[in-house]
Structure formats: structure tokens, C-alpha cells
Amino acid sequence: MLAFLIKRSANAIFVMLSVSFIAFMIFRFVGDPVELMLNEQATQEQRDELRTRLGLDQTFIAQYGTFVVNAAQGDFGISFRNQQDVLAMIAERFPATFELVIVATIISLVVGIPMGVITAIRRQTWYAETMQFTSIIGVSLPSFVVGIGLILIFSVWLGWFPAFGRGDTVQIGWWSTGLLTHSGRMSIILPALSLSLFQITLVMRLVRAEMLEVLRSDFIKFARARGVPARILHFRHALRNCLMPVVTMTAMQIGGLIAFALVTETVFQWPGMGLLFIQAVTFVDVPIMAAYLCIVALIFVLLNTIVDITYAMIDPRLRGAEK
């Protein structure tokens, strides 16, 4: 088991190094931060000087090396544009993204599981077919279109929810939460809904497939023969057996949602990490882009590693497969 853990950790470090290397490769093609940092009046000499001070005139390998050595010590430098500590900026925005993702996940489970069950046990009815059909639309609409649509209906026409922002927040230690104030709760609904749309469909289809699978199994047939009522049969026996893969998938998807929240955050001006990243790209703010990509990669790697280790603990055969 120890050997397995060491192997997994080495694997994770290798992934992180690769991600940061590829990210650094990409930055060379994003543009030139110096052109944006100085304004119209700056002279060529001042531009060159700034380039030298930022180390942008060094070779690619030297720049990457410096970055890795600093990043390993948790130092990502300060932003070119905001001149704030990059790690602090990301930490400040992480709660907003995390709350958005968690609320979206809860919505997707609360809506997706019942829909999955209904479409499984009431096949061929008109409403199950309608749900199936609308779920396809939900998957195919790009999230910015969904976001703008929600804003148009619920903010402009009905005036129920705010169109942008996070409302009032409360500080709890370093964590800022919007869930404790009325305006914060109102603000999170639309972006979370827009982010969860894709997820709802995913959960629904997974639950439906698993349900159909379980309903065909022998123990359900026996239970039915014993005269167990349909409701108990469906929800006690069948659904319980479906939830394990749903939980696993949800955990795996959280990383994805954190990464893909950036479109939703841009539409709703949600002050999370994704919005920070998008604006960093606009201004070629290399320190922020590098740190963000590394942190998102780290979240993915951690989630995957945890899942792998858990599985390996449950099933010793998987450890052997690693060799």
C-alpha cells in the first residue's frame, strides 16, 4: 500500500509539472504584457527596461525554472496588473467559485435524481418523454446563452433576482460566504442554475440507466414476487443501489465545474477564480494565469488521487493492476 501511495504521489507531481510546462508554453503565444502595462506615453527605453526587470527577456527554460522553484515554495509572485499577491487573490476568490459549484451540484442532485427515477419507472409516458427531450436541449445550449436567457427572464422582465454580482457577503475567518445574507442567496440562484443545467442532465441520465439496470436484476424480481409495494421497491431497494456511481461521478465532476465555471462567472460577473482568470488572459497577466492553471490542475489531481486511493483501499486487486 505504501509503495502504491508513493507511486501515486510521484504521478501527481509529474502531472503538475507537465501542466505548468504546457501552460508556460502557451503564455509565450498569448501576447506581450509590457505593451499593456505601460501607456501611450512610455518610451521604447522604458519598455525594454520593464521587460528586463520582469525577466521576460530571459530564455524560456530560465523563466520556467524560476517559476517552478518559486511555485514549489508557494510563491507565485504578484500580478502584473493589480500588483497584488497572486495566491492571496486566488484564495480570496476561491470561496465564491466553491459556493457556486456546491450550490449548482446540490441543484443538479435535487432535480436530476427524481427526474432520473421518473424517466426510468414511467417509461413511454408523455411526461417522461418530454423530460428526456428537454434534457437534450439542456445539454446542447451553450452556457452563456442560458445565462443571458435567465437574466432576461428573471432580472429584466420579472425583476426577481439580481442580474450580476454576489450580493452582500459575510467574512468567516478567511472564507467569505454569500449564503448567510438575503441578497447573497438571491444572487447565487441564477448563476448556480445556469451552471447546473448540464449537470442535471448528466445526473438524470446516469440515474435512469442505473435504475433500468437494477430493475431488471433478480432481487427486484423476487421482491416484486413477494408483493413489496412499488414505491418501497423503487425508492428503498432500487434507488439505493444506484446512488454509489452517482456520488462518485458528482465528486469527479466538482473539479470540472470549478474549471468550467468561468463562462458562467463572466456572464454573471460572479467574483470567482474563473472571472479572475478570464481577465488575466485579457491583460496577459502571466503570474495569475500560471497560478490559476496550477491550482485547478492540483484540484483535479487531488480529486482523482483520492478517488483512486479510495478504490484501491476497497479493492486490493486495483493495487496489483498499478504494477
Place this chain on the structure above:
Amino acid sequence: MIITSGRKVAFSVGVVAALLGSSAIAETIKWGAPRDIVSLDPYSYGDSYTINFLNHIYEGLVRYNRDLEIEPALATEWEIVSPTTWRFKLREGVTFHDGAAFTAEDVLASLERVSDDSSPLKGNLPAYKSATVVDDHTIDIELTGAYPLLLNDLTNIHIFDKDWLVANNAEKPTDVSAGVEGYATFNTNGTGPFKLESRTPEAQTILVNYEGWWDEPAHNLTRIEFQPIASAATRVAALLSGEVDFVDSAPVQDLPRLEAAPNVSVLERTDLRTVMLGFNRRDELVGGGENPMNDLRVRQAMQMAVDMELIHDKVMRGKSRNAGTLVAPSIPGYSEALDTPAEYNPEKAKELLAEAGYPDGFAFDFVCTNESYVNEEQFCQAIASMWSRVGLSPKLDIGPTAKQTPKRANGQADVYTIGWATLPMLDTYSILVQMLHTKEGNSGVFNWGGWSYPELDKLTQSASVELDRDTRLQMETDALEIARNELIMMPLHQQPMAWAISSDIGDMPQFPDNKPRMWYVTK
């Protein structure tokens, strides 16, 4: 009149206060901006949007009035003692937001800070050499040479409190390369009409009225809530739903819908920014081969092939102003005589090309961005197709600014777009020295095509040390004439700008430099 009840007294005081429009009534303006300011430190990043926002908190020695003319602010008067020395008398009785008194020491500390080697704003005060405190309210500014545009530069140099800088170890600007945060990035202490209440980057920055401001307020605002909303559609929705009162960047395509809304009005005008095309003037084209664009006839042909009327009507929806010269009408140095747009004549364009030896045209790179200027992508496509019609083969290359700028700056573009508003200087000299002058030393930083016109350079250099305003402006106009005759740049138009406000805002002056100035706003 005998008043018996306390309530009545309170009631009538309230009425009187309301009638007098006293500041007892809270007037909040919610500002929905296309982007956040980068920092609270005006010397941190060469970004005029940030500098303008911070002008609500900090002030310069001089400022622009409603007509964009320079007027006294923290300095009350000035004189030119010698060609290289200016003496400023400073306003007495001004206090910073923390109560500290404003003196010449503060001006000295601020000028030193902005001119520090690590300051990205060094270029905003190019002629500065040193400053000497004469007494508490007099300061001498020493320049590197005779320089007529010092006042223009000083409008954008915000004044800090020296003691505050020293106490917080912020005498030097934040140096990004050192990787250490600075105090002024998160805190402010200015003399301006508003003071900072709180800031959450990318979410909200709140300013409140500063009661101790030295000037008579023309505004009646007690609070400004500045909220960036990057997505244009969301910004418009927030205005329509009443969540913001003011947006300083309304998309051209949404204007009809905003005008139709009952609770919103649109403010439109053309910007000072003149959008133009530049030509590669090196010996070879980017793709190799001899460069035809060094022939004036070719450049003229390229100009005649473009139907600016059509672009004005169809692409810019009638909101732009076609230009014949490189600066907008309100910029000093502008001359109406030069401002007739070129004629559209595709037949003559073909003739000129044939005459120059290119009857079948030639291929070249045409570099545009998709976001720098209003509807840039569309007008670039239109121009490219107009050129194709006279036999030229432009290769249109569109991408984000950050990606395209290095190409243009490094001579990797045959034809490119560039806009110039002469900000923050507001004078023709800015475009002459930065763009039209030969690229040498500190001049011609934006001379991306590599041209050189000694006569124009001479006029520019003479203007830079000419202290008599009329003589100087004549020189600048003459230089613009050379630029027009030689077709160094091909002017397109002054781009439109649009703000939208909710109908309960009383007065909101719109400035051609596209900078909102809330100290003139009433609600």
C-alpha cells in the same frame, strides 16, 4: 409663529432641507463599468481608465473643466521663471481625507514617486527633472528643457500625502518585478471630492462624498457604487432592471433597445479617438518581396478604394464621424482645412496602381484586433473586401489585442489599425512625437511602419520647445499637413461613444475623452 410640538419643528426642518437640496438626502449613483480598475494606486499601471476613476479620490495640480480646458486645481497659479523652470503657487487650506494639510512637500514626494525608475507612469511626465520646495505653498519644477505641455501632463499626476506615503513605506511605486505588494494598492488618501469607503476587486468599489473638499461641489452625490460588469449583455440588462444607474460603455448594437426603454436615456457623441490605418514602409513586405507601399500612389490608391461613407452608414450605423486628418476637431493643433475625407474612387485607384506598376495588385498582411476599437472586426472586413475589389489581395488577420500588438510593434504587419486620442496630453504634439516622428530615442514609439520624414521631425522638435501657444499650434498643424500630403497614416473616423443613464439622473455631462467625471453629476 409659535411652534408647540417638536415634531412640527422636525417636519419643517425636513421640508426646508428638501427645498434647499441639502446633502442630508442620500443620493447614490450605481455605476456599471465594462471593467474594474486595476488598483487603487494611480502610479501602478499605465491605464487611463484607472487614472480617471482615481481622479475622484486624488487630484492633480491642474484639471480639465467642463469644456476640457485646463484650470487650477491644487495649484492656483503658475509662472514660467526660466525656459526650464516653472513656479507653482499651491492652494491653501486643502486637506487630505485623513485630515493632513496639503503642502509643497506632498507635491515633491508625488512627483518623485511618479518619476521613479520603476514607475510605469514615468512616461506621463517626460520632461521632469527635479522639483524644489520654495515654501509651504510654492514649488519650482525643473524640466529637462523648454517644454510647453507641462500643464497637460500634470492633469494626470495625482498628488499623494507625503507623511502618509512615508508612514506606510510607499514612497516608491510598487515594483512588480520585486514581487512585493504595496500599501497604496489597497488604501487611498487623496484630496479629491470623494473618499474611498471600501473596495472588493472585481465586485465593488464604494466612494462617499468628502465633506472637507476645498472646492464648491457641483454634484449632489453622497455615494458612488462602482461595479464592473464585464459582459456587455449583462451590463445592459442590469441597467434595464434598475440595478445600475449608469453604464459608461453601451454597445452600439443595443442602443436602439436602450432608447426604447422608458427608464433609460442614451448619451451619444463621437470620441476624441481617431481610428486610422498604418502602412509598413520598410523595404520588404512581411511575407517577403518588394514593398509597394513606399510609393505614394499605392497608398493613395488604397485610400481611394475604401468607401468610408458606406462604412459610416452600414458598419458604424451612422454614429461615427469620417475623418480627413489624424486628430479630432477639439484637439489643439487641429485644422479644419485638412479635415476633408478623401474621395472614394475605385476606378482611379486601379489607374494609380497600374501607374505605380501593380496592375494586378499585390498581397499583404492586414492586422486588426477584435476588440480595440468600436466594431473594428466589421470595418476591417469591409475594408479588406473593398481592397479586393480593386485587385489587391489583403490577408486579414484578426485576433485579441494582447496577441496583435506585439506583431504590429515588431514590424510584423503590412497594414494595421491604430487609434489615437492624444490622451492624456490632449494636444496634437502627442501623435506627432509618439507616432509620426522617426523612431529614434524616445520618439516614434508607435511608428510601427518605420517611416521617416525629416521635415516633420523638425517641426515636431521645434514645437516641443516652443512656449508661445499660437506659434506652436501652427507648427503642429503644418506637421499634420505633411502627414496628410504624404499619407503617412490613412485616417478613417472618430469612433462613436455611448453612455446610458437611468432617467432619474439629472445632469451627466459627457466628455469627448470618454471619461466620466462624477463631480459634475446631479441626481
